[in-house]
Amino acid sequence: MSNWIFEPIKKLDEQARDEALARQQQLTKPLGSLGRLEDIAVEIAAMQGGMPQVNTPYICIFAADHGIATSGVSAFPQEVTAQMVANFASGGAAISVLAKSLLAPFEIVNLGTVAPTDFPGVSNEFIAPGTANMLHGDAMTEAQCAQALTIGKKYLLHAKELGCELFIGGDMGIANTSAATVLASVISGESIANLTGPGTGLDDDGVQRKIEILKQVIVKHSETDIAPELLLQKMGGFEIAALVGSYIAAAQQGITILVDGFICTAAAMMAVAIAPESRAWMIFSHGSAEPGHKLMLKHLQATPVLELGMRLGEGSGAAICVPLIQLACKLHSQMATFAEAAVAGKLDAH
Template sequence: MGFLEQYVEGIPELDMEASRAAAAHIGNLTVPPGALGKLESLAVQLAGITGRIKPSFEKKAVIVMAADHGVCEEGVSAFPQEVTTQMIHNFLSGGAAVNVLARQAGAKVVCVDIGVNNDISHPELVSRKIRFGTANMAKGPAMTRAEAIRAIETGISIVEEEVRRGVSIFVTGEMGIGNTTASAAVMCAMTNTEPAKAAGRGTGLDDERLKHKIGVIEKALQLNAPDAADPIDVLAKVGGLEIGGLIGVILGAAANRCPVVIDGFISSAAALLARVISPEAAGYMIASHISQEQGHRQLLEALDLRPGLDLDMRIGEGTGGVLGLTLVDAACRIVSEMATFESAGIAGSGV
């Protein structure tokens, strides 16, 4: 048994006793039953994840996995591949949208080069390059199975390092021109969805280029025949290195009893694969928002996740996930700071 299999076996189930205790506590707060909606279910989930009725998360991290995609050769993106490298420098200088929103949420941004098709040197960059971008999945597998496993294990190692630094909640983020194409292919392989219903406009494709993108996905799926019963096979054949890294982030968070806030379409594709690898990991996932990318709603439904926000966003990077941290903070404050009927001297039946 390899490291990944052993690691996944160690992912614990949620603490249902803590969840029940949190639900009972919420039932005594000075609001009508169910009045706080999704915040209540989120608070119960956080209790189950952490084993604490009143959890708090002082250190937060957005893990931005960055990698390039060989399928960009097919002209599936409105932007050139060089933008991946340029955006990484933007992350590292603190000027990207995810940096701005992370500062607001009190989270740090950890940028990881897991497969950028360029040599990048920066003191703040976490360099874990597996290869210089994936191969063109329209001509063959995106990567080898060994590389796919290594990508997942890289994500796990990043989380383990951050947990040792005191981080207790994670957000999935990504950067990689062409990664909506890979994510749509993953979705199609795992859910038997037609590419025309999974592929979206990504960074802003017009109708003609979207039609071409759909054709490329169809070709990649037919050529590679990914096995839906084997998520690592799907990752290797039509996925991306950053998608593999995010699978590892999700599994690593779950193994350490840390919530992991899922961002948009790409992160949700990674979450779908992670859920098949470890069904227990699903309980640690929190859906932050629903994006404008076609297929995201169906992916969330496949994951049985209810997004907290609907802001018409489609930027990626972890931006929606960082905004989701505000909901986590709100749920924590509700259970830790709100008065109960007894403490406030209010008759519960009169509210």
């Protein structure tokens, strides 16, 4: 397995946090009146070690297929993964529109689709044509999992080279909610039934069938005290492992992570299980409509910035959150203090 994932995580700057909190008390507004926006600005100040700013977010979509799809856990066939990669590249997907609107560097990375994706604008980091079926054996070999983790790190480092202050990972992979669900179940201790949702649109019977199949997966890989990186190898996906690698690398490099929905939160859970201090570098963008997402956020002690009922994936919820993050930073840095504006502050209580 990749030893780099165990390297130290960068510490937050507590002096910068204290200075940001002090500044919030001096700005021309009642303390707390901007709500969560104040908290976000202070968090990012501690991450960046000074006045917070997010000028350039980086969006990277990791795509791959899953062997478990052949067991009937998804409403869509596997070839849809490659078709959606083509849609990302041609600009027709939601995340493509959002990235363009945000003027964000946008990367599409294929780690292993069943169908080929030889399209302009797609970076091929091909490991295999999808993972193996985790119902029958390990989803990945140790070498494949290590490769996927390192690919995630590679694109995070590219974001750093571009000077991006915020990293958004996105996902595409038919049946990847199944992999995310079993990973989240083992890490959190929550039941498969409580975490399983319709994914791409299963009906009630389909959801029940998915639950039974995923329970079998858990039994198949029921070793006790399994290391999280081995759990990822056994029941993860190439794109999920790449997300995990990108998140750990971001925390090591000191880059803010804006986490998307269900799949990305499962990856965040894995990253925190492997490298607990990486949690401090994560902001959770939105609450997914997938039923299990609230339980996953609870496990991470995370409160999402937005609640929009979204469940698209692709990094779309995180991208929609970016303007709010940017405004939180600008309000913090550009508002006047009471002294600067010659406005009287709050009276002391008598």
